[in-house]
Each structure stands twice: as C-alpha cells, then as structure tokens.
Amino acid sequence: MSTIGIVFLIIAVVFFVLGTFMYIVQKIITNRIYHEENEEVKEEKPKKKIVFTYTFKKTVSIFKQMFVTVKYLVTGGISLSQLSGPVGIYSIVGQTRSAGIANVLYLMAFLSINVGFINLLPIPAFDGGHILFIVIELIKGSPVKPEIENMIHTIFLFLLMLLMVVITINDVIKLF
Numbered sequence: 001m002s003t004i005g006i007v008f009l010i011i012a013v014v015f016f017v018l019g020t021f022m023y024i025v026q027k028i029i030t031n032r033i034y035h036e037e038n039e040e041v042k043e044e045k046p047k048k049k050i051v052f053t054y055t056f057k058k059t060v061s062i063f064k065q066m067f068v069t070v071k072y073l074v075t076g077g078i079s080l081s082q083l084s085g086p087v088g089i090y091s092i093v094g095q096t097r098s099a100g101i102a103n104v105l106y107l108m109a110f111l112s113i114n115v116g117f118i119n120l121l122p123i124p125a126f127d128g129g130h131i132l133f134i135v136i137e138l139i140k141g142s143p144v145k146p147e148i149e150n151m152i153h154t155i156f157l158f159l160l161m162l163l164m165v166v167i168t169i170n171d172v173i174k175l176f
Helices: 003-037 048-075 086-097 101-120 127-140 146-175
Strands: none
Touching: 048 101, 086 101, 086 146, 101 127, 127 146
C-alpha cells in the first residue's frame, strides 16, 4: 500500500472513531432531554448498525459543510470577521459548558473533524500540501526542487500566520 493510501486509511479511521464518539454523545444528550421531559425512560444500548449509519452520515454531513464553508471563504460569501480562532473557540466552549459536558464533548469531536478537514486541504504548510507535492512528484516523475518546495511552504506558512493574527484580533474585538 502506498504512503498516500496509508494516510487516507488512517484519516478515515480517525474520522470514523470521532463520528462514533459524536453519535454516543448525541445519544447521551437525547436521552437526558427525553429523561427531563418524561419521567419514564427505557435505557437502550445503541445498536451497532445505527451507530455506524449515523457515524457515516454525520461525517459526510460535516465534510459537505466544510466544503461549502471553504467555497464561501474563497468566493467572499463569508467574511473573515465570521471566522473564529483560539480566542473565539474558547468563548464558544465557555458558552457550551453551561449546556453540559455531553455538549462540550460533542463540540470537541466536531472541532477535531474540522481541524482534520482543514489539515487535508492542498495548502502548502498543511499535510494536504505535502500530499499535493507527493502527487506532483508522482505525475512529474521527479521530486520538486527542495528550494522551491521550501519557499512555497514558507510563503504559505507566513500567510497562515497572518490569517491567524487577523482572526485573533477579530476574536478579541468581538469580546468587547
């Protein structure tokens, strides 16, 4: 199996585990809400088929949502002020905390899937960028010159850091 195949297999397993985790957390939330509304609750263990189906559908749904988000970012449908960085995520986790630990765990799984998706984008300085250079090497038949690859990674890393600074400043401004 090739390196790319192994990478995608590992990524698929991680997303599947996170999706299963999200289902179980969602089941806990649903049971708690149901329990608060009705005094009688039948405790049922989730069936494996339902867990796998939910996991697959939820992961596909999150990926579709991420593709739409990236599309809107590129086309200008979403402005930078609508994005959140570490400061914004911290405040979102603080708000979610009041809804209970199950919601916080669900948010953590959701954020992990989002970070994994972003990391796979073919942007130099991310893992997807490294995969892109491997694909270019396979197509071209020879590796990209290290100087050129390093320069491209450096430029995109600088742009990513600049983006992080802008988003963090926006997050801080939103706090006040």
